[in-house]
Amino acid sequence: MSSRLNPGAQDLLLVIDVQNDFCAGGALAVPGGDEVVAKINQLATAFAHVLLTQDWHPPGHSSFASQHPGHRPFDTMQLPYGAQTLWPDHCVQGSHGAELHPELAIAHAELILRKGYRAEVDSYSAFYENDRHTPTGLAGYLRERGLQRLFLVGLATDYCVHYSALDGRREGFEVVVLLDACRGLDSNGSLARALSAMRAAGVELREDAG
Numbered sequence: 001m002s003s004r005l006n007p008g009a010q011d012l013l014l015v016i017d018v019q020n021d022f023c024a025g026g027a028l029a030v031p032g033g034d035e036v037v038a039k040i041n042q043l044a045t046a047f048a049h050v051l052l053t054q055d056w057h058p059p060g061h062s063s064f065a066s067q068h069p070g071h072r073p074f075d076t077m078q079l080p081y082g083a084q085t086l087w088p089d090h091c092v093q094g095s096h097g098a099e100l101h102p103e104l105a106i107a108h109a110e111l112i113l114r115k116g117y118r119a120e121v122d123s124y125s126a127f128y129e130n131d132r133h134t135p136t137g138l139a140g141y142l143r144e145r146g147l148q149r150l151f152l153v154g155l156a157t158d159y160c161v162h163y164s165a166l167d168g169r170r171e172g173f174e175v176v177v178l179l180d181a182c183r184g185l186d187s188n189g190s191l192a193r194a195l196s197a198m199r200a201a202g203v204e205l206r207e208d209a210g
């Protein structure tokens with residue numbers, strides 16, 4: 001059970017993008033996305049500190065394939081800040097798809113951090129936008145709160161969880177990814193690449209959160 005984790009006062013459960021659009025029937029459904037919800041609810045009971053992220057795009061966001069004639073979802077294209085995978089329209093601000101999954105039940109969560117709200121740049125990571133330069137403010141928030149070790153769960157393992165984990169390390173936090181409370185999109189080998197990049201960055205990958 002989650003008690004095996006025994007999180008302390010400097011530990012945070014960081015719940016990434018558990019939103020309708022990433023779950024069954026959503027615009028960018030992650031296979032098995034719904035399966036993480038019960039697990040995350042259970043894990044959260046062991047944590048004094050929980051933070052949720054919410055992918056939160058304006059209509060017409062530059063990461064949407066619909067904005068780039070001739071391109072299709074999952075294509076990669078060059079945007080001014082670098083290579084960007086294109087997605088179906090998803091997590092549009094105020095839409096049903098952008099809402100947190102209705103069965104996610106973490107009343108004691110302390111912050112909901114929204115990201116990806118600038119039309120011209122995507123943000124996978126909870127720390128930095130995809131220009132890898134513009135901060136969301138999360139690192140400062142965590143430092144000011146004295147939170148040092150981050151346990152990451154949610155969607156998708158190979159995108160927002162992956163980039164958040166790498167940036168967490170880059171910002172000097174201990175990072176543990178609880179893989180059984182994550183699910184990946186796995187397009188073109190992205191999941192295997194993400195797992196090895198996280199390992200190489202010193203992220204602890206745990207198969208079984210307990």
Ligand code: VGL
Pocket residue numbers: 016017022055087124155156157158159160161
């Ligand atoms: C995500 C693709 C686009 C994620 C968000 O939450 O992993 N992936 N936007």
Ligand code: ZN
Pocket residue numbers: 055056057063087090091116
């Ligand atoms: Zn997105």
